[in-house]
Amino acid sequence: MKLLIVEDQAKTGQYLRQGLTEAGFNTELVADGNSGQQLALSGDYALLILDVMLPGRSGWQIVQAVRSAGLDTPVLFLTAKDAVEDRVHGLELGADDYLVKPFAFSELLARVRSLLRRGSAAPQETSLQLADLRLDLIRRRVERGGQRIDLTAKEFALLEMLLRRQGEVLPKSLIASQVWDMNFDSDTNVIEVAIRRLRLKVDDDFPDKLIHTVRGMGYVLEERGA
Amino acid sequence: MRRLSLSTRLALLFAACTAVVSLFAGVLFDRASEAHFIELDQQQLETRLIGLRRALQDIQPAQRDARLADELSRQADLSLRITSGDGQHWYDSSAHIPKNLPLQPGLSTISTDGTDYRVLRAPLYPDTADSPQLTLLLDITHHQHFLQRMQRLIWLTMGLSALATALLGAWAARSGLRPLRRMSAVARGISAQSLDARLPEAQMPPELAELAHSFNAMLVRLDDSFQRLSAFSADIAHELRTPLSNLLTHTQVTLTCPRPLEDYREALHSNLEELQLMAQLVNDMLYLAKADHGLLVPKREALELADESDALLEFFAPLAEDAGIELSRDGQARIDGDRGMLRRALSNLLDNALRFTPSEGYVRVRIVDQPGAVSISVENSGEGISAQLLPRLFDRFYRADPARQEGSSEHAGLGLAITQSIVRAHGGQIHCESEAGVTRFVIELPRT
Numbered sequence: 001m002k003l004l005i006v007e008d009q010a011k012t013g014q015y016l017r018q019g020l021t022e023a024g025f026n027t028e029l030v031a032d033g034n035s036g037q038q039l040a041l042s043g044d045y046a047l048l049i050l051d052v053m054l055p056g057r058s059g060w061q062i063v064q065a066v067r068s069a070g071l072d073t074p075v076l077f078l079t080a081k082d083a084v085e086d087r088v089h090g091l092e093l094g095a096d097d098y099l100v101k102p103f104a105f106s107e108l109l110a111r112v113r114s115l116l117r118r119g120s121a122a123p124q125e126t127s128l129q130l131a132d133l134r135l136d137l138i139r140r141r142v143e144r145g146g147q148r149i150d151l152t153a154k155e156f157a158l159l160e161m162l163l164r165r166q167g168e169v170l171p172k173s174l175i176a177s178q179v180w181d182m183n184f185d186s187d188t189n190v191i192e193v194a195i196r197r198l199r200l201k202v203d204d205d206f207p208d209k210l211i212h213t214v215r216g217m218g219y220v221l222e223e224r225g226a
Numbered sequence: 227m228r229r230l231s232l233s234t235r236l237a238l239l240f241a242a243c244t245a246v247v248s249l250f251a252g253v254l255f256d257r258a259s260e261a262h263f264i265e266l267d268q269q270q271l272e273t274r275l276i277g278l279r280r281a282l283q284d285i286q287p288a289q290r291d292a293r294l295a296d297e298l299s300r301q302a303d304l305s306l307r308i309t310s311g312d313g314q315h316w317y318d319s320s321a322h323i324p325k326n327l328p329l330q331p332g333l334s335t336i337s338t339d340g341t342d343y344r345v346l347r348a349p350l351y352p353d354t355a356d357s358p359q360l361t362l363l364l365d366i367t368h369h370q371h372f373l374q375r376m377q378r379l380i381w382l383t384m385g386l387s388a389l390a391t392a393l394l395g396a397w398a399a400r401s402g403l404r405p406l407r408r409m410s411a412v413a414r415g416i417s418a419q420s421l422d423a424r425l426p427e428a429q430m431p432p433e434l435a436e437l438a439h440s441f442n443a444m445l446v447r448l449d450d451s452f453q454r455l456s457a458f459s460a461d462i463a464h465e466l467r468t469p470l471s472n473l474l475t476h477t478q479v480t481l482t483c484p485r486p487l488e489d490y491r492e493a494l495h496s497n498l499e500e501l502q503l504m505a506q507l508v509n510d511m512l513y514l515a516k517a518d519h520g521l522l523v524p525k526r527e528a529l530e531l532a533d534e535s536d537a538l539l540e541f542f543a544p545l546a547e548d549a550g551i552e553l554s555r556d557g558q559a560r561i562d563g564d565r566g567m568l569r570r571a572l573s574n575l576l577d578n579a580l581r582f583t584p585s586e587g588y589v590r591v592r593i594v595d596q597p598g599a600v601s602i603s604v605e606n607s608g609e610g611i612s613a614q615l616l617p618r619l620f621d622r623f624y625r626a627d628p629a630r631q632e633g634s635s636e637h638a639g640l641g642l643a644i645t646q647s648i649v650r651a652h653g654g655q656i657h658c659e660s661e662a663g664v665t666r667f668v669i670e671l672p673r674t
Contacts, residue, residue, distance in 0.1 A: 102505040186574075188573065190542055
């Protein structure tokens with residue numbers, strides 16, 4: 001799975017590339033709009049990450065060219081300008097998502113994964129599982145090691161998200177947005193508390209902890225062994 | 227085209243007024259003197275007519291001419307023509323009498339060969355049908371000359387007085403407009419450094435007092451905004467300086483000597499936390515800057531405020547349960563607004579309320595549907611906020627809790643300012659009231 005990054009600021013581009021490569025993606029980086037558009041039009045990429053302000057050709061022009069060539073490659077815009085009309089303009093031209101600098105890398109990674117997942121329709125699952133933790137989507141029940149765990153509706157939604165995206169570091173803002181539909185920057189520690197309470201029910205009585213905090217980045221559900 | 231100056235305009239208006247008034251007076255005088263002369267002439271001619279009629283009454287034709295010459299010699303400017311009933315010249319007292327004289331009876335004025343005459347034509351025997359006609363001519367050239375001189379004088383007076391009032395008017399306007407020039411001098415002297423200059427309102431004439439008042443009020447507003455802006459910039463620098471200096475120190479100290487891997491990881495984590503706070507701070511400040519520039523334009527979607535509040539209460543539920551605080555909502559209302567923005571505004575209030583509510587306390591959202599407006603209040607129990615702090619609560623970077631003033635990372639003190647910006651962008655208002663252990667933030671939104 002190949003990603004294309006078009007970013008003219010060398011440091012930003014390199015860090016993005018390093019981060020995405022280490023996250024397991026095959027990533028290519030170019031620094032100007034013209035070669036960016038050329039590569040984007042080849043259709044070899046699963047996702048385009050475009051800066052708006054680029055030498056030669058703007059990110060908007062690239063997405064326009066890509067869309068008029070009939071390609072539906074998902075496009076994620078990065079921009080330093082947080083003007084509403086910019087956002088609307090970008091989305092109208094066919095961008096799929098939009099991140100305003102400064103953003104956290106974990107946020108970018110989570111969005112990249114969401115966009116890539118969007119293409120491949122996940123099979124209709126009836127249950128989700130990790131180790132001895134099992135979540136029954138139809139009966140809306142959670143068990144661990146055969147033991148029933150009672151969760152509130154939001155705790156269930158939170159655990160479902162963690163299970164669906166197990167192994168991925170989920171930033172707090174993404175959790176707030178997906179589970180509670182709160183789409184704004186907030187410095188509240190609600191998510192920390194919610195995770196702590198979920199942990200109390202899911203992890204505390206078991207030696208193998210599944211919910212982990214990645215300091216400064218978010219939370220991840222994975223099996224790490226004892 | 228350049229507009230005329232106010233003084234010039236006033237001077238010209240004055241001049242025009244004087245010209246019109248003096249012209250009017252002059253014309254009136256001219257007409258009056260002419261009428262007066264006509265009256266005089268008529269009287270004179272009528273007296274003569276009576277004399278002549280009497281003279282011609284009982285006299286032989288032979289003596290007639292001599293008698294007439296005698297009668298007329300007493301007045302040099304008078305001439306006489308006598309015509310028969312059928313129009314034939316019988317007698318002319320002088321050779322200079324114009325050939326054609328008006329035929330209608332009564333008084334008229336004619337002018338021939340540079341001489342003006344007042345003419346009176348009347349029958350010699352008023353009671354006889356085809357009586358001979360007497361035509362008396364009075365030379366009035368000197369009257370006419372007097373009138374012409376009069377008219378010239380009128381034009382001259384008019385011109386001179388218009389000129390004089392123009393000059394006087396210009397002078398009067400200039401001195402009358404002196405307060406305006408003073409205003410302009412004050413305005414010229416105002417810059418960012420001297421926004422405290424004010425016009426002396428008491429010394430202004432009443433017409434300008436209102437303008438001076440508005441001008442001063444504008445200066446007060448500008449000064450206030452400017453002070454806030456300067457304070458804001460200073461605060462930004464200050465707020466960023468603390469985490470930046472932490473980052474610098476920490477990074478340099480970490481790099482001064484070789485350390486175990488775990489220490490580097492720890493240093494990076496700590497830096498990451500600082501950086502996240504700075505990013506949050508910058509984003510919040512950009513949000514406020516956008517609001518200041520009127521770029522915060524709310525969408526207008528139909529919102530059920532009860533649903534929005536419940537969603538927020540559900541979001542904060544884990545926090546409240548942990549802290550042993552009771553969350554509740556009552557009332558409902560529908561309003562057009564921006565869901566994301568209003569949620570953010572309310573979330574700041576709730577977050578704030580939860581932070582200052584002691585265990586076993588409560589936080590209550592109350593929605594009141596009023597005609598024309600909706601009010602949403604967030605109320606919490608706990609130690610109140612002292613009255614003198616209330617107006618400052620919405621100031622940027624203001625923290626009511628002095629213990630958490632400096633460098634404490636967690637809250638930059640922009641939450642309430644952001645909430646206020648959002649409420650204002652919706653055309654609403656927010657205020658805080660605090661009494662006897664209850665603090666209440668009240669948002670009032672107009673129903674548009």
